[in-house]
Amino acid sequence: MDVKAIREQFPILNQEVNGHPFVYLDSSATSQKPIQVIEAVDTYYRSYNSNVHRGVHTLGTKATTAYEGAREKVRRFIHASSSAEIIFTRGTTTAINTVATSYARANLKAGDEIVITPMEHHSNIIPWQQAAKATGATLKYIPLQEDGTIRLEDVRKTITKQTKVVAMTHVSNVLGTINPIQEVASIAHEHGAVLLVDGAQGAPHMKVDVQELNCDFYAFSGHKMGAPTGIGVLYGKKELLENMEPVEFGGEMIDFVNLYDSTWKELPWKFEGGTPIIAGAIGLGAAIDFLEDIGMDNITKREEKLAQYAMQKMQAMDDISIYGPEHRAALITFNLNDVHPHDTATVLDAEGIAVRAGHHCAQPLMRWLNVTATARASFYLYNTEEDVDRLVAGLQKTKEYFGNGF
Amino acid sequence: MAFNNLDTLYRQVIMDHYKNPRNKGRIDGDALTVDMNNPTCGDRIQLTMQVEDGIVKEAKFEGEGCSISMASASMMTQAIKGLEVEKAIKMSHIFSKMMLGEDVDTEGVDLGDIEALQGVSKFPARIKCATLSWKAMEKGVKGE
Numbered sequence: 151m152d153v154k155a156i157r158e159q160f161p162i163l164n165q166e167v168n169g170h171p172f173v174y175l176d177s178s179a180t181s182q183k184p185i186q187v188i189e190a191v192d193t194y195y196r197s198y199n200s201n202v203h204r205g206v207h208t209l210g211t212k213a214t215t216a217y218e219g220a221r222e223k224v225r226r227f228i229h230a231s232s233s234a235e236i237i238f239t240r241g242t243t244t245a246i247n248t249v250a251t252s253y254a255r256a257n258l259k260a261g262d263e264i265v266i267t268p269m270e271h272h273s274n275i276i277p278w279q280q281a282a283k284a285t286g287a288t289l290k291y292i293p294l295q296e297d298g299t300i301r302l303e304d305v306r307k308t309i310t311k312q313t314k315v316v317a318m319t320h321v322s323n324v325l326g327t328i329n330p331i332q333e334v335a336s337i338a339h340e341h342g343a344v345l346l347v348d349g350a351q352g353a354p355h356m357k358v359d360v361q362e363l364n365c366d367f368y369a370f371s372g373h374k375m376g377a378p379t380g381i382g383v384l385y386g387k388k389e390l391l392e393n394m395e396p397v398e399f400g401g402e403m404i405d406f407v408n409l410y411d412s413t414w415k416e417l418p419w420k421f422e423g424g425t426p427i428i429a430g431a432i433g434l435g436a437a438i439d440f441l442e443d444i445g446m447d448n449i450t451k452r453e454e455k456l457a458q459y460a461m462q463k464m465q466a467m468d469d470i471s472i473y474g475p476e477h478r479a480a481l482i483t484f485n486l487n488d489v490h491p492h493d494t495a496t497v498l499d500a501e502g503i504a505v506r507a508g509h510h511c512a513q514p515l516m517r518w519l520n521v522t523a524t525a526r527a528s529f530y531l532y533n534t535e536e537d538v539d540r541l542v543a544g545l546q547k548t549k550e551y552f553g554n555g556f
Numbered sequence: 557m558a559f560n561n562l563d564t565l566y567r568q569v570i571m572d573h574y575k576n577p578r579n580k581g582r583i584d585g586d587a588l589t590v591d592m593n594n595p596t597c598g599d600r601i602q603l604t605m606q607v608e609d610g611i612v613k614e615a616k617f618e619g620e621g622c623s624i625s626m627a628s629a630s631m632m633t634q635a636i637k638g639l640e641v642e643k644a645i646k647m648s649h650i651f652s653k654m655m656l657g658e659d660v661d662t663e664g665v666d667l668g669d670i671e672a673l674q675g676v677s678k679f680p681a682r683i684k685c686a687t688l689s690w691k692a693m694e695k696g697v698k699g700e
Binding site for chain 1: 561562565566571596597598599600620621622623624679681682685
């Protein structure tokens with residue numbers, strides 16, 4: 151994999167920030183966009199912007215073909231069996247909320263259980279808290295091991311016959327933990343529960359085969375994998391989606407509208423009320439083409455190597471706490487001892503290095519780690535060993551800055 | 557922004573308040589108590605104040621956060637002690653303006669160490685850190 155050539159496809163990386171060559175280490179928050187995506191969106195707006203699925207004019211047809219073509223690309227990307235199973239959403243949050251609102255509220259009752267983990271992003275906690283409150287179901291957590299992983303024996307202990315929904319992240323956005331989705335899916339299914347996977351940090355970085363994983367729902371966001379913000383995907387098994395009610399009602403999703411009653415379009419459109427995110431979907435299609443040209447397995451291998459390199463360099467530093475397991479996705483959450491992560495991020499920013507500082511939308515996990523906030527460096531296919539070296543040098547400077555003179 | 561520009565943010569007096577916070581703790585017994593957090597970053601503060609006859613007699617804080625938020629809380633408690641409530645609120649407004657980089661009329665108000673926080677206005681991402689304790693104070697004395 152030629153990282154130098156890949157970097158040239160990302161115009162934003164070629165700039166100075168605060169007088170230093172820009173180092174972007176916040177791809178878990180949002181990834182940068184390759185020129186192919188920027189141009190695909192630009193071309194749509196410049197030459198064939200039209201609404202989809204209505205009208206018979208030429209540009210409308212072209213837009214519809216591109217929009218539905220993007221759906222087919224997503225289907226192929228996650229190895230779903232039918233494009234009817236691919237619903238475009240605003241992002242992972244909307245995708246999870248759709249299931250928590252539609253599926254969970256229709257299928258849960260008092261005494262039933264929803265099982266999640268403490269490492270979830272807020273967007274995979276709060277929808278289930280709300281679903282539990284609305285239905286009288288109980289929310290349960292699979293305990294974490296000290297290194298931030300889960301054990302299958304604990305999964306087996308937590309999931310019971312009362313469990314109707316299991317929701318779990320594919321990859322933790324804080325710990326970098328990669329969860330054993332396939333095994334959890336089997337355990338969930340043995341007990342008659344469905345499994346929803348939050349794939350926001352999974353799909354951008356590794357090959358996802360929803361049929362092999364055998365999950366029932368898989369949610370992810372385009373903007374973390376090179377596509378624009380505002381587009382995401384809910385994959386669901388057809389037989390489940392078919393029996394689910396839409397959450398949003400209006401144009402685009404209807405079949406017949408009578409004065410007092412209406413019927414819905416078939417899948418996937420019944421879940422896409424209103425004018426859809428056309429440019430976003432086209433951009434996501436272009437991002438998928440870009441990633442597949444490089445190859446998801448190549449991206450994963452490259453990121454593993456970079457994560458190992460970063461772990462070695464950072465573990466060798468004094469006065470640093472690193473959170474999460476040894477085997478991890480390409481992100482490192484850490485704190486310099488005695489320096490607050492906001493201060494670390496500010497000093498790094500002055501060096502042209504962008505990292506995240508805060509609670510990473512995972513307050514329960516922060517409490518589990520017994521910290522109020524952390525810093526996080528997250529990597530993607532365009533990051534290099536030099537970026538890691540710059541980070542480590544920046545952290546040394548941070549320590550010196552806060553260690554000396556005060 | 558060069559590295560030494562950081563010194564406009566992290567002035568020595570700020571780091572002194574961060575490392576040696578004044579009025580750290582809580583007032584036991586009958587006191588105004590305000591809990592406030594910054595949900596986007598996780599900083600939190602608990603402010604306790606004793607107000608008698610319209611005057612802030614005592615103010616203490618506990619909390620967790622970055623150097624800017626904790627130093628600001630330390631300075632704020634120091635500044636408002638002994639002030640009339642109206643004056644404390646006026647000071648808070650002056651501080652907000654200072655954070656926006658606006659010119660402020662400081663006549664009749666002794667900002668003391670607080671002036672050192674002026675540099676925060678050049679770091680927009682950190683303004684909310686500096687204003688957290690002031691917002692808590694206003695909420696408390698206004699009885700909101």
